[in-house]
Amino acid sequence: MRNSVVTSIKKIALKDKNVMLLSADMGFSVFEDFEKELPKQFLNVGISEANMVGVSAGMALSGKRCFLYTFAPFVSMRCFEQIRIDLCYQNLDVVLIGLGGGLTYAKEGSTHQSVEDIAIMRAIPNMKVFCPADPIEAEICIVEAYKKKGPTYIRIGKSGEPRLHDKKPKFSFGKSIHIFKGNDISIFSTGNMLKTAMDTAKILKDKGISVNLISMPSVKPIDYKAISFAASKTKCIFTIEEHSIVGGFGSAVLEALSKLSIMARIKCFGVNDCFVKYVGDQDFVRRKIGLDSDSISNKILKKLGI
Incomplete structure (x- = not known):
């Protein structure tokens, strides 16, 4: 990047x-x-x-x-x-x-x-x-x-990250980017977790779950319209971020739902409220703390009772 x-x-x-x-x-x-x-x-x-x-x-x-x-x-x-x-x-x-x-x-x-x-x-x-x-x-x-x-x-990350978009997406200040359209659940991802979110969506698709996947580069301001749509059109919302679950992107989505007075089923994936004591490359540490696509998809399936 x-x-x-x-x-x-x-x-x-x-x-x-x-x-x-x-x-x-x-x-x-x-x-x-x-x-x-x-x-x-x-x-x-x-x-x-x-x-x-x-x-x-x-x-x-x-x-x-x-x-x-x-x-x-x-x-x-x-x-x-x-x-x-x-x-x-x-x-x-x-x-x-x-x-x-x-x-x-x-x-x-x-x-x-x-x-x-x-x-x-x-x-x-x-x-x-x-x-x-x-x-x-x-x-x-x-x-x-x-x-x-x-x-x-x-x-940003550093260098060598893959290009996840085939062409430049339509994006403006305070808006999100639609990756996949789906009807069962919504996944909101921000930053460098989009590749993991895409892999998670593919795993869930193989299980028969249709995923509405949204990339949210703009965390503040956040896209209220996309959040409102997800809450009204899909059964559950999941957020994914490589950040503490306290005060980060998932919290921003929860705050948006509160401001909109919308009740929704939601689960936030991120770093737990503790210091990460594992030392290794990024993928290794993600696996150790459950932020890889296999761990996330398994937790989503459990949340859905599947």
């Missing part, structure tokens, strides 16, 4: 000289072309993420459109106060790009496992939250964030 993100920012920056790309001493092998072609629009602030947020706030107040790039757990947690006061309180045009969302860097242990960032970011007034599922969605989210006023957090 990161290559798609940087390429998209570069396209925008070539047309808009007010666009700035800031890095906290990251992006090597990714930013070289950008820095070479647009040296006055690139700034490496060093390993000082909180300072980078403050610098971007000053630039934004001077008319610049800033994109910040660093690890997701560092930008969402280490810089919380600066993001809340410097960016969100003033509703500044700054886009935060969190690399390695979820369990992307699970092998590095809890310090690099970003499973609280969605909850943190969506709790701040004025902040928008995007979680693209693949390089295509990542490109769309960058463009949407640039078009909108105010701060945005974009949670």
